[in-house]
Amino acid sequence: MNSSNGHAARSRVLCPEKLSSDGLSLLRKTVDVDEKEGLTPEQLIAVIPEYEALLVRSETKVTAALLNAARKLKVVARAGVGVDNVDVPTATKLGVVVVNSPSGNIQAAAEHTIALLMSMARNVPEACASVKAGKWERSRLVGIEVKGKTLGIVGLGKVGLIVARMARGLGMNVVAADPYAAQSVAAAANVTLVESLSELLPRVDFLTIHTPMLASTRGMLSTAELDQMKRGARILNVARGGIVDEEALLIALESGQIAGAAIDVFTSEPPTKDPDSSAARLVQHPRCIATPHLGASTVEAQENVSMDVCEQVLQILVGDLPRSA
Ligand code: MLT
Numbered sequence: 001m002n003s004s005n006g007h008a009a010r011s012r013v014l015c016p017e018k019l020s021s022d023g024l025s026l027l028r029k030t031v032d033v034d035e036k037e038g039l040t041p042e043q044l045i046a047v048i049p050e051y052e053a054l055l056v057r058s059e060t061k062v063t064a065a066l067l068n069a070a071r072k073l074k075v076v077a078r079a080g081v082g083v084d085n086v087d088v089p090t091a092t093k094l095g096v097v098v099v100n101s102p103s104g105n106i107q108a109a110a111e112h113t114i115a116l117l118m119s120m121a122r123n124v125p126e127a128c129a130s131v132k133a134g135k136w137e138r139s140r141l142v143g144i145e146v147k148g149k150t151l152g153i154v155g156l157g158k159v160g161l162i163v164a165r166m167a168r169g170l171g172m173n174v175v176a177a178d179p180y181a182a183q184s185v186a187a188a189a190n191v192t193l194v195e196s197l198s199e200l201l202p203r204v205d206f207l208t209i210h211t212p213m214l215a216s217t218r219g220m221l222s223t224a225e226l227d228q229m230k231r232g233a234r235i236l237n238v239a240r241g242g243i244v245d246e247e248a249l250l251i252a253l254e255s256g257q258i259a260g261a262a263i264d265v266f267t268s269e270p271p272t273k274d275p276d277s278s279a280a281r282l283v284q285h286p287r288c289i290a291t292p293h294l295g296a297s298t299v300e301a302q303e304n305v306s307m308d309v310c311e312q313v314l315q316i317l318v319g320d321l322p323r324s325a
Helices: 021-028 041-050 064-069 088-093 106-121 124-132 158-169 183-188 197-203 223-228 246-255 278-284 299-317
Strands: 012-015 032-035 053-056 075-078 097-100 150-154 173-177 192-194 206-209 233-237 258-263 288-290
Touching (some): 012 041, 021 032, 075 299, 106 158, 106 233, 106 258, 150 197, 158 173, 183 192, 258 278, 278 288
Parallel strands (some): 012 032, 075 097, 173 192, 258 288
């Protein structure tokens, strides 16, 4: 399309969430980028018809209603691994390409998992709060060592494998369940691959989840599964909210079946929006460590994902194919 002065009009890109400036600066050389944080779903639907590309992280829900309103949209770019906040079937039906960054933040997610694992083992958040409150509770805050303990990994994909290698470095035994993982890949990382979740659960002292959110993984860890774990085992979720059933986990913490939980992701974020929800009560539980979906939040990871998706958006807007989808 040509503008009134005869020059081709620049494509317009909407970015309704905070994205690292590296990729955005690259885009701005060729297209117009509008950073508009805090739009409601209705406001987003009102402005989307003006844009050829939409750049999101995890907060924006790219629904069928939004996509149907997006008359010029060519591409939705998800600055992260998961595309579960994008209605991909509707986008595909409308001819809108969905791109992501399959590995830009995997190191960050794995490092956050290990940070939470160690924090939980040594009561770091509680100890910090206690000292700040003027207390000196050395005997109340005795922790456990992770060396010699068994870490169970559900999902031995890119993040799961990095977590496995780091855990081996900490002296942990690592056992994983993943129907898609190759035995040779697991063996190379010194990980014992088991056939099923039921085989994994009774063996582990710590359990960490690294699967995408799919119909088959939603609520995958609920009461029946938590009951199969050793009494006093600990659990981490830096993958997606809802893979571990929040109500079931809360009950298991209250009964002592699960001794500790470290949770970065929630079914509905922020979980405290509804203070009566299981997730909000889980966050308040004294043996639950909670972080606000920080798995991918490092300077390095945000630069990586921003560059990854902005390069792909540029290729699509100037007519080339994306590197991945
Ligand atoms: C991801 O899917 O990679 C993360 O959820 C990204 C993010 O934190 O926005």
